[in-house]
Amino acid sequence: MPKSTLKIDFGSGYNPKSGYKTCDITNAPFLDFAYDGEKIIGCKKNSVDEFYLRNVIHHIPNLKEVFLMFHFYLKRNGKIKIIDVRKEYYKQNVILDIIWYRYVIPRNEIWFSPIYRDYFEILKMIGFTLVEQYYEDEKEVTIWKK
Numbered sequence: 001m002p003k004s005t006l007k008i009d010f011g012s013g014y015n016p017k018s019g020y021k022t023c024d025i026t027n028a029p030f031l032d033f034a035y036d037g038e039k040i041i042g043c044k045k046n047s048v049d050e051f052y053l054r055n056v057i058h059h060i061p062n063l064k065e066v067f068l069m070f071h072f073y074l075k076r077n078g079k080i081k082i083i084d085v086r087k088e089y090y091k092q093n094v095i096l097d098i099i100w101y102r103y104v105i106p107r108n109e110i111w112f113s114p115i116y117r118d119y120f121e122i123l124k125m126i127g128f129t130l131v132e133q134y135y136e137d138e139k140e141v142t143i144w145k146k
């Protein structure tokens with residue numbers, strides 16, 4: 001029997017990536033998986049091929065715990081793909097997040113880091129290996145392997 005592939009768009013919001021299962025910190029009924037702040041409900045150890053995070057890293061306060069959680073759920077050689085604001089554009093993104101999440105669509109429960117955080121060190125410390133890194137305009141794209 002062919003092995004099944006499981007790719008999860010973590011922090012998928014209302015704009016999920018095609019071909020990926022949705023997952024968010026909210027438990028909206030349209031989501032495939034819900035993240036309760038500690039675990040992904042219903043997700044099994046060593047079952048995930050890829051976690052994809054677009055514009056989500058800067059909303060995660062506890063990066064180390066979340067990366068450890070990904071390590072637990074990922075298959076051997078499983079991947080994390082991260083697309084997030086690069087350091088040079090971080091300050092202007094904070095201003096946009098303040099305007100958007102505090103004034104335009106007030107969602108005070110959505111946290112964002114006021115400063116740029118070097119998440120590379122945390123991923124490496126946990127045992128992930130960087131396999132690809134490039135820029136797309138103001139975003140940095142990185143791919144990590146377990």
Ligand SMILES: C[S@@+](CC[C@H](N)C(=O)[O-])C[C@H]1O[C@@H](n2cnc3c(N)ncnc32)[C@H](O)[C@@H]1O
Pocket residue numbers: 010011012013014015024025026035053054055056059060061110111
């Ligand atoms: C800027 S939106 C990005 C949505 C989608 N990934 C996209 O690219 O359009 C940030 C998303 O992160 C989610 N989020 C916020 N805090 C989170 C957390 N601590 N853990 C996981 N997801 C979180 C939000 O609910 C929201 O869906």
